[in-house]
Amino acid sequence: MRKKRFAYPAVKLLLMILLFISVICPLGMVVATIQVEDIKELIEAGQLGRMLRHSVIVTSIATMISITLALLLAWCINRSRMRWKGVFSVLFTIPMLIPSISHGMGLVILLGDNGILSNWLGIKIPLYGYLGMIMGSVLYSFPVAFLMLTDIFQYEDYTAYEAARVLGLSKAKQFWTITIPNIKKTLISTIFAVFTLIFTDYGVPLVIGGKIVTLPLYMYREVVGQMNVSKGAVIGILLLLPAVVAFALDLKQEETTNSSTITKQYVVLKNKRRDRFAYLFCIVTVIIISLPVLAFLYLSIVKQYPIDNRLSLNHIREAFQLGVGRYLKNSLAIALTTSFIGTAAAYGIAFLTARSKRTWTAQALHLISMVSLAIPGIVLGLAYVLFFRGSWIYGTLMMLVLVNMVHFFASPYLLAYNSLSKFNRNLEDVAATLGICPWHMLKDVYLKCTQKTMLEMFSYIFVNAMVTISAVSFLADFRTMPLSLLIPQFDSQSLIESTAFISIIILTVNGLVKLAVFFLKRTVPDVTT
Amino acid sequence: MEVLKSGSELTSSRFGNGLSEIKLEVSHIQKQFDGEEVLKDISFQVRKGEFLAILGLSGCGKTTLLRILIGLEHQDSGSIKKDGKEISKLAPNERGMGIIFQNYALFPNMTVLENVAYALKLKKETKASAKKIALHTLEQIGMSEHLNKKPRQLSGGQQQRVAIARTLAMNPDIVLLDEPISALDVTNREIMKQELKAIQKKFHSTMIFITHEQEEAFYLADRIMVMSEGRMEQLDTPENIFKNPANSFVKDFVVAHLEQKYQSLLKCTGRIS
Numbered sequence: 001m002r003k004k005r006f007a008y009p010a011v012k013l014l015l016m017i018l019l020f021i022s023v024i025c026p027l028g029m030v031v032a033t034i035q036v037e038d039i040k041e042l043i044e045a046g047q048l049g050r051m052l053r054h055s056v057i058v059t060s061i062a063t064m065i066s067i068t069l070a071l072l073l074a075w076c077i078n079r080s081r082m083r084w085k086g087v088f089s090v091l092f093t094i095p096m097l098i099p100s101i102s103h104g105m106g107l108v109i110l111l112g113d114n115g116i117l118s119n120w121l122g123i124k125i126p127l128y129g130y131l132g133m134i135m136g137s138v139l140y141s142f143p144v145a146f147l148m149l150t151d152i153f154q155y156e157d158y159t160a161y162e163a164a165r166v167l168g169l170s171k172a173k174q175f176w177t178i179t180i181p182n183i184k185k186t187l188i189s190t191i192f193a194v195f196t197l198i199f200t201d202y203g204v205p206l207v208i209g210g211k212i213v214t215l216p217l218y219m220y221r222e223v224v225g226q227m228n229v230s231k232g233a234v235i236g237i238l239l240l241l242p243a244v245v246a247f248a249l250d251l252k253q254e255e256t257t258n259s260s261t262i263t264k265q266y267v268v269l270k271n272k273r274r275d276r277f278a279y280l281f282c283i284v285t286v287i288i289i290s291l292p293v294l295a296f297l298y299l300s301i302v303k304q305y306p307i308d309n310r311l312s313l314n315h316i317r318e319a320f321q322l323g324v325g326r327y328l329k330n331s332l333a334i335a336l337t338t339s340f341i342g343t344a345a346a347y348g349i350a351f352l353t354a355r356s357k358r359t360w361t362a363q364a365l366h367l368i369s370m371v372s373l374a375i376p377g378i379v380l381g382l383a384y385v386l387f388f389r390g391s392w393i394y395g396t397l398m399m400l401v402l403v404n405m406v407h408f409f410a411s412p413y414l415l416a417y418n419s420l421s422k423f424n425r426n427l428e429d430v431a432a433t434l435g436i437c438p439w440h441m442l443k444d445v446y447l448k449c450t451q452k453t454m455l456e457m458f459s460y461i462f463v464n465a466m467v468t469i470s471a472v473s474f475l476a477d478f479r480t481m482p483l484s485l486l487i488p489q490f491d492s493q494s495l496i497e498s499t500a501f502i503s504i505i506i507l508t509v510n511g512l513v514k515l516a517v518f519f520l521k522r523t524v525p526d527v528t529t
Numbered sequence: 530m531e532v533l534k535s536g537s538e539l540t541s542s543r544f545g546n547g548l549s550e551i552k553l554e555v556s557h558i559q560k561q562f563d564g565e566e567v568l569k570d571i572s573f574q575v576r577k578g579e580f581l582a583i584l585g586l587s588g589c590g591k592t593t594l595l596r597i598l599i600g601l602e603h604q605d606s607g608s609i610k611k612d613g614k615e616i617s618k619l620a621p622n623e624r625g626m627g628i629i630f631q632n633y634a635l636f637p638n639m640t641v642l643e644n645v646a647y648a649l650k651l652k653k654e655t656k657a658s659a660k661k662i663a664l665h666t667l668e669q670i671g672m673s674e675h676l677n678k679k680p681r682q683l684s685g686g687q688q689q690r691v692a693i694a695r696t697l698a699m700n701p702d703i704v705l706l707d708e709p710i711s712a713l714d715v716t717n718r719e720i721m722k723q724e725l726k727a728i729q730k731k732f733h734s735t736m737i738f739i740t741h742e743q744e745e746a747f748y749l750a751d752r753i754m755v756m757s758e759g760r761m762e763q764l765d766t767p768e769n770i771f772k773n774p775a776n777s778f779v780k781d782f783v784v785a786h787l788e789q790k791y792q793s794l795l796k797c798t799g800r801i802s
Contacts, residue, residue: 424632424633424634424635427634427636429601429621429634430630430634430695432601432622433599433622433627433696435622435623435648436647444636444647449637449638
């Protein structure tokens with residue numbers, strides 16, 4: 001009897017349907033909810049245009065600063081001979097371990113009307129509004145840009161630079177004619193990713209926006225405050241646009257990118273002045289990053305800043321009385337469940353799409369697995385409210401697990417897909433002729449070879465589930481609420497010290513997980529060839 | 530004429546002595562991919578213990594033919610009989626064939642010994658007997674010193690040997706080789722060529738070997754099948770192909786190529802003027 005080759009069309013189709021129900025259908029509901037009167041009203045009142053202008057101004061400026069900063073930092077790490085490069089690279093990503101709203105809070109605590117730095121230096125800056133929003137957005141987004149860009153610097157071919165040196169081209173000329181073309185594609189992706197990230201975030205504007213209302217902030221207020229979902233849906237569609245453009249661009253790039261081979265690793269020549277500059281720049285950045293963290297810590301453990309600066313555990317005690325412990329439990333439950341199920345699901349699907357026969361079902365599954373990249377969390381959250389309202393899962397922790405899983409699916413999926421694609425393409429053929437079934441290949445070869453990737457996937461989902469305030473914001477109620485959502489709630493009650501303490505808790509949990517993953521990764525092999 | 534004689538010396542034909550039993554009979558194989566015909570009515574027979582080379586440029590359909598023989602692809606029409614029995618409907622692992630790929634495709638996380646023993650263990654051999662067979666095969670192939678190394682610690686030639694041992698340990702009737710030495714460097718190629726010959730003698734296996742290099746085919750094969758654009762152009766002993774190329778393609782691709790390549794060499798030795 002002829003056995004089916006490893007293709008599993010039925011499994012793929014089933015998975016596709018599941019992903020369709022959890023991604024496409026809810027989004028369809030958002031579109032269906034839109035009412036023409038709402039659009040008319042928003043446009044006629046001039047509200048929509050105004051908010052769009054605010055959003056575009058903040059996002060464009062913050063994106064430019066964020067990208068420039070990230071480029072400079074990536075350059076310092078990869079193109080200098082300074083010390084502590086590894087440590088710096090880790091420290092630069094610390095802002096990713098706290099919610100976006102914490103960055104806003106941090107600025108308020110440092111530079112607000114009664115801020116620590118404002119009082120200490122005796123300055124008063126117009127923080128609330130554009131300035132604060134741009135600063136907060138930069139802090140929140142530059143680590144993402146840094147991670148994307150440092151990778152591309154690392155894998156640049158040196159031969160072109162050698163040739164340029166022989167020809168006597170200036171450094172500036174080298175940068176514009178070699179470096180920029182080399183990193184162009186990644187740079188564009190990064191710009192879009194950062195733009196989308198800032199464009200769709202309501203956390204920073206919520207605490208520091210003052211009178212300036214951006215699109216996601218308006219959407220958040222309409223849906224959470226007024227329960228006006230149809231107006232929220234209008235904004236949701238607008239927020240979807242840049243992400244969809246970015247997604248389409250990435251897809252196109254994936255098609256055209258052929259992995260170029262590096263003939264020679266980049267050689268960093270000796271240059272003391274450059275190294276000193278890089279070192280200084282990195283130190284200053286680390287100081288700026290750590291200031292809010294130190295401020296959170298300080299605020300949590302003094303009695304009443306700035307009136308009474310004696311050490312006290314009052315705020316911590318108060319925070320626990322307000323239920324921080326319970327919400328931390330929620331957060332951990334959601335983050336752990338999401339990362340276990342999410343890692344398994346993303347890995348399983350990547351195994352099907354990367355290692356089985358390339359049928360149209362495999363390609364469709366691959367595409368739909370990446371779609372979540374194009375959906376801002378806040379839009380996904382609204383979509384889930386509309387789609388799942390009234391069903392048994394609505395209002396449970398599982399609802400939050402599901403929405404996070406979908407929200408953070410694409411990146412870990414791509415990690416697994418890329419990792420699994422690197423294996424010899426004939427392995428399945430060999431297995432088929434030797435009578436080794438796909439299940440055994442998965443268990444005895446792939447899972448054993450890619451433990452590093454799996455740890456990476458796990459920690460990505462965990463950290464993001466801990467810090468997210470977007471997709472979960474409309475779906476959580478007082479029983480299921482994760483810790484991160486307590487920040488906007490406490491902020492609205494002016495419980496600043498408690499929000500600071502929550503940021504510290506989230507940072508600590510994520511830091512510990514990252515640390516654990518770091519050490520675990522050193523104990524497991526990662527072999528593909 | 531001197532050239533011709535030298536050419537046939539190069540091949541040292543061994544075909545024809547006691548190789549009568551037909552092992553594999555392929556009839557009228559056709560295959561299309563997306564409406565394009567990649568195999569056009571291919572028929573041939575392979576005798577037991579024979580070393581058959583399939584020679585052709587890349588894209589001529591030779592790899593597809595090999596994949597169809599072992600069941601990794603399926604022909605649109607035509608039959609494949611092994612020992613007189615139709616095997617087209619069997620799964621790749623039920624056909625009693627083994628395949629060796631150009632890029633080795635070893636299991637990267639397993640040692641040399643584990644690579645060879647793994648499939649045997651799954652085949653419901655006891656652990657002890659799987660290990661015994663694996664050890665024996667590796668010894669015969671000259672890899673006993675490297676049992677506990679991982680693939681990445683081995684050279685290309687050594688990895689290829691492990692891949693061969695892994696296939697031979699399953700005791701296949703027919704071994705298929707998909708350009709097995711193309712990925713090696715020049716020195717290792719020569720060594721591997723000789724070893725393949727030795728291995729075939731040692732294991733008495735029937736081998737079908739794909740290559741795009743004329744010299745490889747002439748050196749190794751009892752018979753050569755020349756393919757182009759999905760068609761079988763000629764199937765004969767190296768000597769006969771050299772003496773009587775069936776058409777202008779074979780003449781250009783095989784005879785002219787070899788003549789040109791060895792002309793300078795022969796000139797140096799003064800064997801032609």
